[in-house]
Amino acid sequence: AQSVTQLDSQVPVFEEAPVELRCNYSSSVSVYLFWYVQYPNQGLQLLLKYLSGSTLVESINGFEAEFNKSQTSFHLRKPSVHISDTAEYFCAVSYSGGYQKVTFGTGTKLQVIP
Amino acid sequence: NAGVMQNPRHLVRRRGQEARLRCSPMKGHSHVYWYRQLPEEGLKFMVYLQKENIIDESGMPKERFSAEFPKEGPSILRIQQVVRGDSAAYFCASSPQSRDEKLFFGSGTQLSVL
Numbered sequence: 001a002q003s004v005t006q007l008d009s010q011v012p013v014f015e016e017a018p019v020e021l022r023c024n025y026s027s028s029v030s031v032y033l034f035w036y037v038q039y040p041n042q043g044l045q046l047l048l049k050y051l052s053g054s055t056l057v058e059s060i061n062g063f064e065a066e067f068n069k070s071q072t073s074f075h076l077r078k079p080s081v082h083i084s085d086t087a088e089y090f091c092a093v094s095y096s097g098g099y100q101k102v103t104f105g106t107g108t109k110l111q112v113i114p
Numbered sequence: 115n116a117g118v119m120q121n122p123r124h125l126v127r128r129r130g131q132e133a134r135l136r137c138s139p140m141k142g143h144s145h146v147y148w149y150r151q152l153p154e155e156g157l158k159f160m161v162y163l164q165k166e167n168i169i170d171e172s173g174m175p176k177e178r179f180s181a182e183f184p185k186e187g188p189s190i191l192r193i194q195q196v197v198r199g200d201s202a203a204y205f206c207a208s209s210p211q212s213r214d215e216k217l218f219f220g221s222g223t224q225l226s227v228l
């Protein structure tokens with residue numbers, strides 16, 4: 001069965017510092033990877049996705065993630081965080097090729113400290 | 115354009131009672147998905163519905179759980195004879211015409227079984 005591991009449940013970081021949120025998944029021949037973000041009192045929103053092609057994917061608000069097949073990882077990074085990035089981040093994987101049957105990790109709460 | 119609406123936000127039931135969770139997808143979306151997040155776990159796919167049809171219910175427990183998405187009105191996730199292990203956050207997501215479209219999530223319903 002597919003699985004996703006997010007080892008860090010909480011990550012505190014000072015404003016303007018870099019951050020990396022880790023994500024590892026169980027290996028499969030064909031994999032699709034996602035990062036979702038949940039701001040307080042809101043539903044999950046798709047942040048970025050890897051389906052194929054370039055292994056480095058970016059979001060519109062400065063986050064990026066790199067698909068590393070050999071290490072079965074899809075870590076999320078941002079070189080300089082902002083207060084507004086405070087949220088919970090979920091890594092997710094799908095082996096079916098579709099968006100809907102994704103398996104989510106347990107989430108990482110990013111707390112940006114002023 | 116309102117997002118995915120779920121109600122109630124919090125639902126408390128005693129063991130043996132029925133729980134009904136509602137989800138109104140975004141306007142124009144005809145695909146609905148339900149996910150469950152148990153304590154300390156990631157979101158897990160439960161069921162995928164289109165109007166009046168269950169497309170994939172491979173993630174639904176075999177007993178006591180049912181889902182519908184009628185021609186008119188919201189999608190309903192129904193849990194009969196709830197037990198304490200049903201306590202979880204239940205998230206609904208919707209997408210437009212194609213199953214491969216991005217998912218839009220609601221804020222979830224937190225079910226607590228006493």
